[in-house]
Amino acid sequence: MTEQLDAGMVAEQIADADALSSPRRGGELGRGRRRKEDAKLLTGQTNWTDNIVLPGLLHMSVLRSPMAHAKILSVDVSGALEMPGVIAAYSGADLAEVQGSLPCAWPVTPDMVHPDHHPLAVDEVRYVGDGVAVVVARDRYASADALEAIVVEYDELPVVLDMESAISDGTPLVHEDKGTNTCFVWPFAGGEDYDATKAKADVVVKRRFRQQRLLPAAMEPRAVVVAPIAAADDYTVYSATQIPHILRVMLALVTGIPEHRIRVIAPDVGGGFGSKLNVYAEEVLALVVAKKLGRPVKWTESRSEGFQATIHGRDQIQDVEICATQDGKVLGLKVDLLADMGAYLQLVTPGVPILGAFMFPAIYKMDAYSFTCTGVFTNKTPTDAYRGAGRPEATYAIERIMDELAHELGRDPMDLRRQNWIKHEEFPFETVCGLTYDSGNYEAATEKAEAMFGMAALRAEQKARRESRDPIQLGIGISTFTEMCGLAPSRVLGSLSYGAGGWEAAQIRMLPTGKVEVVSGATPHGQGHHTSWSQIVADALGVPFEDVECVTGDTDSSPKGMDTYGSRSLVVGGVAIHRAAAKVIEKARRVAAHLLEAAEGDVEFRSGTFSVKGSPEAKTTIQEVALATFAAHNLPEGMEPTIDADCVYDPENFSFPHGTHLCAVEVDTETGFTKIRKYVCVDDVGKVVNPVIVEGQVHGGLTQGIAQALYEEAIHDAAGNLVTGTMADYLLPTAADLPHFDTGRTETASTTNPLGVKGVGEAGTIASTPAVINAVVDALRPFGVNNIDMPATPERVWRLVQSGGSR
Amino acid sequence: MTRVSMNVDGVVYEDEVESRTLLIHHLRERLGRVGTPIGCDTSNCGACTVLISGESVKSCSVFAVQADGEQITTIQGLADGQGVNGEAVGQWHPVQRAFQQHHGLQCGYCTPGMVLAAVDLLARNASPTEDEVRHGLEGNLCRCTGYQNIVKAVLSAASELRGEGPLPGSFQDSADLTGVGA
Amino acid sequence: MIPAQFDYVAPGTVADAVAALIDGGEDAKVLAGGQSLIPVLRLRLSYPSLLVDLRKIDELRGVREDGAELVIGAMTRHADVISDPLVRQHAALLAEAAATVADPAVRHRGTFGGSLAHADPAGDLPAVAVALGAQLVAEGPGGRRSIAAADFFQDYLQTALAPDEVLVEVRLPKLQGRWGVAYEKFSRTAQAWAIVGVAAAVRRDNGAIAEARIGLTNMGSTPVRAGAVEAALAGASAEAGTIAEAAAHAADGTHAPSDLSGGSDYREHLARVLTRRAVTTAAGL
Structure with a gap:
């Protein structure tokens, strides 16, 4: 049973939300309750980690490598120690005995290459931003000044930044002792043999998609405060983290401080999007330094520091091949993935592309699926989970290639999807990957989205603009997505x-x-x-x-x-x-x-x-x-x-939200500028507890997915410097850059939990990127374009228009 | 060191500051007014926005010495009363109320700056269009909300400040939403 | 991030400011609104020994008329420039371009003179100053001198100001007659710097374009004037075809940079498209 709802409509029904009548007992589910969290956030009484002040608090600053790859010949902190207000300064060598190695909790294969990852580099730095030394001083300003008095001698080593060259012969190695830049190779297959299936196909379409590197950029920078009671060997760690419980275990394992002597508190935390789902060098360093000094220590990253030192997201090259019959039945899918690990493995770095492996077939029935992921080391900041973690990448690939297949077959892209998706009556459905989707109703979500979108009128306008060779071309993009979330059994x-x-x-x-x-x-x-x-x-x-x-x-x-x-x-x-x-x-x-x-x-x-x-x-x-x-x-x-x-x-299954997103863009073919004209999404996240909160999650998710499609990219120069190193260069969309979103919902209850809920935190991000890029490519089809790298910047669009589609 | 005096949220503070002390650090670290956060190094994010003489400024791009003699309003001084909670909602500035009613915040880190930028915007333009609100807030980044509910909140506060009453709220605390859930 | 230490003075007169600059030597810098300088200091891209803050010098603020000229004090904030009735009347192009600088909070601090003296070719106002033929008045130990905008901008972040000179005011010839103006700013997001910007003022006379002034943002290491376009437009008919032909010369003689935001060929192309659009708008078509 699918109920059709419209969050906007729900909002309209509300007469006077300010009037708090006596609460009705029971019947709370599905009700747009005002948030309990808001009062302190709206009045400036929030307890961010950086707000914490303790008696005797010291400030820690981290000196970071300006080189992407170099031997450390010497680190001299003596100059820093002479600066006013400085209490201590340590190099990696000084802390070598106590700092341990940062954990990776996801060894995806038994033979995965797992290099040591010291919080401060000891012998070698491997990305710009790798920590080299720390200073601890009486205040933030003195600490920042003292960093400049540390002298480090480097012997520069060759840098490897590009994944394809990293895995070719004779290339410089990020970790010389490992003898390879390949972290792991993770193969997976489902259903019938792919090559045999492909032999039966009439049509084969291949594309290479790039998932550019992204910076998560939660608005609150990371921060950590460690309060030791040295006499009792007892430590309270305040951290802007998503994972206080995991962090506690990991800090114990890394530092050797007994787990029961560590208390971790995540105070109010200002967004994470996966970037605070980690165990970071600075958390370990603040802990070991506070232990050494017996005084509380705070570290707060600046934004430009965080852009180097906080994990990056995405960064994959996807070679995708789909095969089908002439009448449009999808037979098989082959995905060959290169995933950039960066220089080291953070908490779940290798697992991110593996989470995505199961989602490439998405909502479509097929006979064969073949997947290989190669994890690759490069001299860049480590990647890790960023909103969606593996699933946005997979959804992008399948939804893009379905559009390309439709074009190849001369079919309407929605018709082709409809022909191949799992029918409502076929649930529960075991996919070619072996996942069991418990419930879904792609028909209902699509029908509703199309009605909200006004597809026929937009197609007519598109036709007219094409015929008149209007410099402003209209494109329509579809994303009929699903994802697996509710991690996990x-x-x-x-x-x-x-x-x-x-x-x-x-x-x-x-x-x-x-x-x-x-x-x-x-x-x-x-x-x-x-x-x-x-x-x-x-x-x-x-x-x-x-x-x-x-x-x-x-x-x-x-x-x-x-x-x-x-x-x-x-x-x-x-x-x-x-x-x-x-x-x-x-x-x-x-x-x-x-x-x-x-x-x-x-x-x-x-x-x-x-x-x-x-x-x-x-x-x-x-x-x-x-x-x-x-x-x-x-x-x-x-x-x-x-x-x-x-x-x-412990959940018995993942949950599988789904939905249909439709995007219309206007592309100015003279300047290459893309403007989102209309964005409609109908998400099915199962039963809803608070529809207003759900809608807010969708809005934010859409924005991050749209940002990947059109705006954001972490770019390194040939020496490995992050040239998009501040918010002036790494472009986050503002209110003025985004459209009004028309959101709607269908409710198909999950059958694997008693609340019937499915999860909504990542859905918008997963769904929206391919909807936007499909729309851009659709607008540019008359110019021979069948692919565009993200972000679809005006310059990229213009160059494609100029060159008739060849990249 | 330079002696500075400034009125912050109704209280006059006199202090010796280094010339390089940023206003945001003076507010946070010397005066303990930590309601205003810092989000970037380059004046792009707007999280640190405060009002100086009623005008929005980014307090990370002003030296404390430049604020000598000024009147500063932070998010902590915007409401009529201190120690506000859910019950004291009537004391909030209409923009604060509207942000809650329309779910214009999630993690809340951008919120102090966003609210003050909106207060400034409405002081200059009492009847902004949606587009004017979007452009008026272009100096304030939010990573959670996608801005839509922020825009809605600002339009609602504008309506309330014009004496036309707030727009219907997104949240529903009093009535049941039939047909959903349970 | 946190600026390195520096000394600070806030003199009350231009003469005192000049004296302070002389005392401070080569590493002294003028602090106007600080909206470009303070982020640079925070990132420790610059280490001035002394900042000479002009905020207490009242005479540097405000807009007045002086015969055929509009005189804008160097410390006049963008927000005040935008709303000033004299600017709107006599230099509407400046008001329009200033409204696109950064965001409202930055415009509450940032100043017209500061933007010009910073001389970032990606800044919006230098191109306007060049297009309108502004005279920039500087005061140094030897008194005041006037520098034409075309001579003021010398290279990327480099101006004709001597280290001991303070920019005190900007004199703009009032636009006389039927002028239309437009500033076409092309950027990837609303708060991003212009990849290319085109400032155009066009005087219509009897259906023809009598005169056009066009300044280009971010098409070289300094703001440049699109002389070839101006020449092609002078006396031309105000029609789409004529304007397009003239705009095709927008990139002539420019040395557009290639950087993250765009290759030089893309910038040249944008300059032509945006010039056509700006002139079309300014011509009232």
Whole structure:
């Protein structure tokens, strides 16, 4: 069953959102609750990591390599130590015994090349920005000044930046001792033999797509504060991180400080998009330096520093081949991928393209699928997860090649998709990759999107502009995407060699006064988790939304968790909370039966109240039960006080949001400038807890995907310098560059979790990039264009128009 | 060191500062006014936007010595009352209210600057079009929202400030949304 | 990031500012609005020993008329230039171009004189100054002198100002007659620098183009005037075809840079397209 909704329409229904009437108990799911998070954010009372000040706080600065590859001959920090306010300065050699090596938790193959990755380089630097030394001073300014007094002698080594040359013979090696720039080769196949299938095909279309390197650029730069209690060997680490729980384990493993002596707190965190899903050099350095000095240490990156020192995203070369029959049936898909690791492996660097491997076939039925990924080292900042992590790349490739196949066959691109996609009645469906898509309704989302878009009129306008050779050409792009999220079933992660599970922990604590504390191991950084989770709990327990408080981001108060990434905080974290609530109710039901002197089977629970079947007067609220179990004067025989409950939930499957995105662009063929004229998307993210939050996630996701298509690219010069090294050069879109988005929804419930939810954090980013580029290519077809590298800059477009499509 | 005096959110502070001290660092590190964050080195992001004599400026691109004698409003001084919470929503500036009602923020890092840029924009143009709002905010980057709800919030605040009442809010706290979920 | 240390003075008169510059020697720099300088200092791309802040010199602010000239104080902020009625009346091209500089917050601090003295060829206002034939008045130890805009911009970030000179005002000849203006700025995002910009002022007379003044942004190491286009347009009929033919000469004699934002051939092409569009708009077509 698919319900059709329109978030915009929902907003229109609202009369006076300011008037807080008494909250209705229950019925919270699907309601556009105002966010609990906003008050402090809107009044400047947010606790960003850089806001933290502790007595005796010292500031750490990192001296970074200006060379992409060089031997370190010497590091002399003595000049820095003579500067005013400087407390200490260390080279990599000084910290060699204590700094350890940064972790990679995803050894994708048994023979993966996994070089040491010291927080400060000791013998050799391998990218511009690699840390070489640290200074610790009494304030930020003194610390910055002292960096300039450190003298480093380098012996420059040859640089390798391009993936294809990196894996050719005789090329310079990023890690000489490893004897190769190939990190791993990861083959995968599904269905029938690809070559045999291809032999039966009438049409074969090949393209090379480049996923340019991106900078995640969360608005809050990274920061870390470490507060040691040296006498007790006890450390509190505040970090702008998505993963306090994983970070705690990893800091213990890297530094040897016992895990139970480390407390990690993620205070308010200003966006992450994957860039804060990591264990960074500066977190380790602040910890070991604070330990050495016995004083609190803070490090905050500047933006231009972060552009070098925080992970980059994407950076793949995709050779994609699709084969089909003359009447349009897709037979097989072959993908040969080069994935740039950068100079080292960060937490999940090698796993990112592997996550994408399963999504190239997307929503289409086919007989054969062949995939190979080669991970490649280059002298650049390491890559890692950036919003979508592997899945945007895959979705781009399949949605682009489907358009190319349609063009080759002379077919309407939507018709071709419709012919090949999994029909609504075919769910659950096992794909050629072996994934089981539990539910979906591509027909409904597409039908709705086409109606919102006004496809016929736009096609007519396109035809007219082509015929009149209008310098402004219109292009229409389609993306009928799906993705896999809600990371993830632990056994699947294990089979993919990931180092940990994908469960999430939750605890619900009923306070004596009837208020509720919800503890989750997922860690918010802007998504509105506390609001959505409060709605789930209010709905389940029948307590007022306002009475629910969420506790997150601190390994002391939320001790178990797998943190936030992969659109998992509702699908896994929210379901864990929901199940914990169910446990609370079941325990409370026993207490209620005892108090009401009824058989447990006769006690019903509705909207926060237990009542006895047939005796409407006999009832008690869950808050009264909570107080009774707190007092514990009169509990059923053998029952422990409190009705609190824990749940650790391990999902049985991924979830598979999907949707249809339609984009119309106007391309000025004289200047090459692309303007998005209309953007319509209908997303199906399953059941929705808070439609306004969901819509906001879609807007932000769309923007990041559009930014990849049109604006953003991390560019290095021949020496390996990041030339887009500041926000003046790396172009993030502004409000003035973006269109109004027309968003809609269909709801096809997930069948693999009780809430029916699917996750929305990454969907917009995954879907939008190919929609935009398909539109640009569509506009330029009359000029012989059948591909364009991203971002589709005005200059690239102009050159394609000039050259008749050859790149 | 130079002696500077400035009025920040209604309080006059006198301090000795280094000539190179950026206003944003003076506010954050000397005065403890940490409500205004820093997002870049190049004055592109606008996260550090404050009002000087009612006009938006990027406090990362002003030296504290240049702000001597000035009247500065940060996000912390925009609301009528301090210590505001959900119940005290009536004390907020209409732009702050509108940002909440229209979900104009997610992580909130750009929000102080975005709100103050919007306050400045509406002081100069009481009835902006959507396009004027989008261009008026071009100096403030947001990585979460895609700007759409920010634009909506600013248009709503404009309407409220004109005395025409806010636009219908995106969030619905009082009525049930039938047909969805449960 | 954080600037390196420097000394700071904020004199109350131009004479004192000049004296301070002389005292400060070669590494002294003038601080106007700071919107270009402060980011440069934060990135430690420059290490001045002394900043001479002009903010307390009231006479450097404001717009006034002086016969056939409009006189704009060097410290007049972009925001004030844009809204100034005299500028809108006599130098509308400047108001239009200034409104495209950076963003509103930067325009509240950044100054007209600062933009010119910074002499970034990607800046929007130098091309306007060149197109309008501005005279830039500098004061040094020997008094005041006037420098034609065409001579003022010498190279990338290099001007004719001596190290001990302060730019005090900019004198623009008032546009007399029926002038139309347009600034075509081409950038990848709203807050990005211009890849190419074209500032055009066109005087119409009896259906013909009597006179055109065209300045090009980012088509060389200095702002340049599109002389060949101006010559082709002088006296030409105000028609699309004529304008297009004239605009085809927009890149003649330029030395456009090749960089991240575009190759020189692309810039040359853009200059032609944008010149055609700017002139068309300015001519009221």
